[in-house]
Amino acid sequence: MSELVDDRMTPRKLGRSTALLIAAAFRADPRKALLVLVLTPVSGATAAVTAIGLRLMVDSATAADLAGMMSAAALMAGALVVAFLASTLVAEARIQLQLRVGLVLDQRIMTLCGSLPQLDHHENPAYQDRLDLLRNHRQGLGGAFGIIVENARTLITFGLTVSLLMSVRPELLFLVLLALPTVLAVRRGERATAQAEETTTEPNRLRKSLFALVTSPLSAKEIRVYGLQGELAERHRDLQEQVDGPKRRAEWRSTLWTSGGWTLFGLGFAGALYLVVSAALQGKATPGDVVLTLSLGSQLTSNVSGMITMLSFLQRSVRTVGYYLWLDDHAKAVATAGNGSAVPPPPGHDLVLDRLTFRYPGAARPNLDNLSLRLPAGSTVAIVGENGAGKTTLVKLLCQMYQPTSGRITYAGRDITDYDLQAWRSRTTACFQDYLRPEFLLHESVGLGDLPRIDDFPAAERALDRAGASALPGLLPHGLRTQLGATFPGGTDLSGGQWQKLAMARAGMRAAPLLRVLDEPAANLDPAAEYEIFRSFQETAAQSDEGTITVFVSHRFATVRSADLIVVLDDCRIREVGSHEELMAAGDLYATLYALHAKGYQDQ
Numbered sequence: 001m002s003e004l005v006d007d008r009m010t011p012r013k014l015g016r017s018t019a020l021l022i023a024a025a026f027r028a029d030p031r032k033a034l035l036v037l038v039l040t041p042v043s044g045a046t047a048a049v050t051a052i053g054l055r056l057m058v059d060s061a062t063a064a065d066l067a068g069m070m071s072a073a074a075l076m077a078g079a080l081v082v083a084f085l086a087s088t089l090v091a092e093a094r095i096q097l098q099l100r101v102g103l104v105l106d107q108r109i110m111t112l113c114g115s116l117p118q119l120d121h122h123e124n125p126a127y128q129d130r131l132d133l134l135r136n137h138r139q140g141l142g143g144a145f146g147i148i149v150e151n152a153r154t155l156i157t158f159g160l161t162v163s164l165l166m167s168v169r170p171e172l173l174f175l176v177l178l179a180l181p182t183v184l185a186v187r188r189g190e191r192a193t194a195q196a197e198e199t200t201t202e203p204n205r206l207r208k209s210l211f212a213l214v215t216s217p218l219s220a221k222e223i224r225v226y227g228l229q230g231e232l233a234e235r236h237r238d239l240q241e242q243v244d245g246p247k248r249r250a251e252w253r254s255t256l257w258t259s260g261g262w263t264l265f266g267l268g269f270a271g272a273l274y275l276v277v278s279a280a281l282q283g284k285a286t287p288g289d290v291v292l293t294l295s296l297g298s299q300l301t302s303n304v305s306g307m308i309t310m311l312s313f314l315q316r317s318v319r320t321v322g323y324y325l326w327l328d329d330h331a332k333a334v335a336t337a338g339n340g341s342a343v344p345p346p347p348g349h350d351l352v353l354d355r356l357t358f359r360y361p362g363a364a365r366p367n368l369d370n371l372s373l374r375l376p377a378g379s380t381v382a383i384v385g386e387n388g389a390g391k392t393t394l395v396k397l398l399c400q401m402y403q404p405t406s407g408r409i410t411y412a413g414r415d416i417t418d419y420d421l422q423a424w425r426s427r428t429t430a431c432f433q434d435y436l437r438p439e440f441l442l443h444e445s446v447g448l449g450d451l452p453r454i455d456d457f458p459a460a461e462r463a464l465d466r467a468g469a470s471a472l473p474g475l476l477p478h479g480l481r482t483q484l485g486a487t488f489p490g491g492t493d494l495s496g497g498q499w500q501k502l503a504m505a506r507a508g509m510r511a512a513p514l515l516r517v518l519d520e521p522a523a524n525l526d527p528a529a530e531y532e533i534f535r536s537f538q539e540t541a542a543q544s545d546e547g548t549i550t551v552f553v554s555h556r557f558a559t560v561r562s563a564d565l566i567v568v569l570d571d572c573r574i575r576e577v578g579s580h581e582e583l584m585a586a587g588d589l590y591a592t593l594y595a596l597h598a599k600g601y602q603d604q
């Protein structure tokens, strides 16, 4: 992963960012992009034409030249009409373009984030920080094309203004040089503000997560029971101060530098006027030249301030594009890294853990330590163990959410990383503890488990049946077509257990996967319901004769006693492996915990 985004506007970066933004605008709406591109410079040229008309008018009036005055009036009126038309059309086109480009880039960001093949970036604070900056500023990207074109317009106006000023007196070029310190001061201030923001990304992220926590319906109950709102609001205020303090100071410094620059420019403008008026008094310049200098001087002021604003917008856009390009580069780099292109053979082969060791990024010790194990084709494997023993980590590795730190997992004798990752994923199916709650129609929420069959109603019914939820459609107002989710008007929310059953049904959608993972799929259900579901998936595996390996993680020992193989994890290592009978006979951890559970149920 690249280091912190470098905000310096190098020619290469400026070129890459500009090309990306222009391409995004033309992809979003080519006609409006062309309109903005052509008409913006036209409207920029009209200010200079008006100034020329003004000089012509004054000089013609001084010489009592009626025809000259008429031409000057026509020139100024024409420039006014063109300026008005062009700026109205450009403003409208820019608003529409901004929305569309924003959508195009949002979709691209969603695709990039969703396509990162593994999960290790979620453990990386630097990744989270940059993604957060991208999320915060991405709206600005929509308008960045307009800003680039606006910059070009300002430059054209500026160039014309400078040429006209020099046509009055070449020495007036010094006025342009005096504008430079202001531009530099603003650039420096902008960098300082952006750096202040980058260094406070972490407290800013925490602040936002606190806000989300307090406003989320999921936390509403605990916040009330424990009276947490005051404490959380106070923490939010503290973090806000940590975020705002450095930013405020940087903004003040930037304002001071800019004010100094403008003072210098104001003094220069007074000097320029003195120069031209003196020349006019000596007969070396016309009254029209004086009016032209006055008009161009104030135009130069608005030019410079326009350029400054545009430059700081552009700098901000280039910075945001920098975050976007970083995500793009990162996604491309990790998409090709690590995995092979072999096609996994159909179910019917064993999965083998071969001295598998894994350590989460930053973890002091392995979270899976030297695991060796064979999971036979067609078997039902239960993984049990106490909290933190490594059960979920193991199934995440089987699904290739992470790469092993050492050792390997093989399928059909080949390291699973030799297989094409997408092909591997399409042959697996899983229900995780942190399952999705997709607020779609009921049948779609199930059908997501096998996208090509999202509208296959009989398949959704079978999957619901296997997950112990065959009665669910009958309980809902529109059966399988019921809109789920309380956020929709007329939508129906489900209970925790019902959402979990949908997650299990999704895991039952794909036909003949080589691996089916069920990680505590029934934590929200009672033991009897969990047992029924385990038996149902076990029967499916036994009847289908497809060779699917079903891995079931559970804390309830009674549920999994009929599994073909029970793996007891203890402190991130394999403690025991065998059938229920074998493990009971061994009298070790499994037997002890099983007896404890059984006693608990008897007492109840």
Ligand SMILES: Nc1ncnc2c1ncn2[C@@H]1O[C@H](COP(=O)(O)OP(=O)(O)OP(=O)(O)O)[C@@H](O)[C@H]1O
Pocket: 123, 360, 361, 363, 367, 385, 386, 387, 388, 389, 390, 391, 392, 393, 394
């Ligand atoms: N994303 C993560 N980053 C760092 N460490 C993690 C992460 N997820 C889990 N761990 C650590 O790895 C170890 C194993 O966690 P894991 O979730 O695999 O346990 P588990 O057996 O599934 O526990 P539980 O029964 O509570 O779900 C724990 O010590 C945990 O703190």
